[in-house]
Amino acid sequence: MRALVIGSGGREHALLLGLDRDPSVTELHAAPGNAGTATVATNHAVDANSGDAVVALAREIGADLVVIGPEVPLVHGVADALREAGIAVFGPSAAAAQIEGSKAFAKDVMASAGVATARAESVTAAADVDAALDRFGPTWVVKDDGLAAGKGVVVTPDRDAARDHAVAVIEGGNPVLLESFLDGPEVSLFCLVDGETVVPLLPAQDHKRVGDGDEGPNTGGMGAYTPLPWLPDGMVDRIVTDVVEPVAAEMVARGVGFSGLLYAGLAIGPDGPSVVEFNCRFGDPETQAVLDLLETPLGEVLGAVANGTLAELEPLRWFDGSAVVVVLAAHSYPGTPRTGDVITGADSEGVLHAGTKNNDAGDVVSSGGRVVSVVGRGADLAQARAQAYRRLDAITLDGAHFRSDIGKAAEDGRIRL
Known part of the structure; x- marks a missing residue:
């Protein structure tokens, strides 16, 4: 192939x-x-x-x-x-990809499918932002209703910050979506979808904020780990049954059946899973961790979806243990990143490139905000984290930064439902 x-x-x-x-x-x-x-x-x-x-x-x-x-x-x-x-x-059609391209479309699909999600309101004029904010809070969730590479969301108890982001999104040409805040730890569940056939991959958890302890602005993702030791047995099956299958069926009913990878971002609250967002593709950096544990040949898996034979695929096989991925980001990311800095050690095992290129001298240099991601695997989360950070220590990039706590809360047992 x-x-x-x-x-x-x-x-x-x-x-x-x-x-x-x-x-x-x-x-x-x-x-x-x-x-x-x-x-x-x-x-x-x-x-x-x-x-x-x-x-x-x-x-x-x-x-x-x-x-x-x-x-x-x-x-x-x-x-x-x-x-x-x-x-x-x-990969899905343009019509089906609107599940990510338009948050309003996604909300409408979820409403028709009876899927739990946050209450939402779309605002298209800056003059209407204040009145809309009055209907939400005290924690505001403000989303760019367009493609924002994972950085178009502000979650804040600061009304002024929420207002500033909403107005900036509208003045940038996109509607803004205000949502009620969903409490509870978040889960990323990737599902292979072929029409109404749904096959879940391992659940993962992303770390969106730039700093340790979930401080600072949102990024495209600073690290992830899989599987989730705190997630109750049966929760993945419940997410598939209560969330992904109804959405897949609704899209088929609308004539926009999904074929590809449907990514459900969820908050797990006292009443179960609620959808934070859907994406129409593999997530980054969760993919780096999840695929590291996949034993079934990947070409066989992706080909089954592409050729419409997912229902005939044998159950997926996974390696035992845990995987952790840590992102090394360029100076100033998630603002305007500095590029052109030489990277050393990026050819080591477990290092996956993102914002890199070769310069005229043949050196590997930074060319984007998230420069490389480093994967560690181990018998448990502690061993996987140790290997990821050990591998990260071998890389040098002037001005770079990373989070030191990817997967740490789960390792310490601090995430509970």
Whole structure:
């Protein structure tokens, strides 16, 4: 099988490494890729958001399977262009990708499906923000109702901060969504979906805020771990039954059946799971941890979804133990990151590249905010954390920062339902 992975982040590097472990995969390509993907695949300088460009590349290399990593190409219809060209693709149509591209659409689908989620209100005019804020709080959840790479959400007890973000989103050209605050620990559950067939992967927990102890602004994700020792037995099955299957069925009923990876972000409260958000693709950095524990060949898994045979797939097999991923971020991230700094040690085992490229001298340098992610695996969470941070110590990048507490609260037993 020749496989082409679309994207340039740590998620795509993890997908390529997973595919490389599959003996049925004989050739790997990435578009556009990064300095790390170049060590396992052939990189191609192609506009990942252009359906015509991706189709042309897939035909040129004879791709048997195209895997679309990021949300933007999906919302732009790249999967549709590939399907129209008769090329097998893992990723939903543009219409189905609205489950992430439009939070208002997602809320409407959940309401019709009877799925628990936060109360929400869309605001399109800055003049209406104050009155809308009066109907929420004392903790405000303010979301950019568009694609914001995981950084369009502000959760705050500070009304002025909530108002400032809401007005900034509207003045930036997007509606803003105000939501009631959902209490309880959060869970990321990735599910393979083919119409109404749903197969869950291992549950994970992301760490969105930039600083230890969940301090500071939201980022695209500073680290994650899987599985979740505090999650009750049967909760994954409950999430599938009460949340993902009803949403998948509702989308089929609307004529926008989902094919790909449906990511449910949930808060687990006293009454069970409530949806915080849906994404239409693998999440980053959770993917790096989850795929590290997947024993079933990844090409077989993704191909089953792309070819409409997910219902026939054998139950997934997983390695025992835990996996932890820690993100090393560039100076000033999540603000405007400094780029061009030389990275050393990034060719070590367990290091997945995201914001990297090779300069004219052949050095690996930073080219984005989240530069690399480092995965550790162990018999339990403590061992996995120790290995991840040990590997991180071998990397140098001037001005870089990372969280030192990824998975620590779960290791210490401080997360309880």
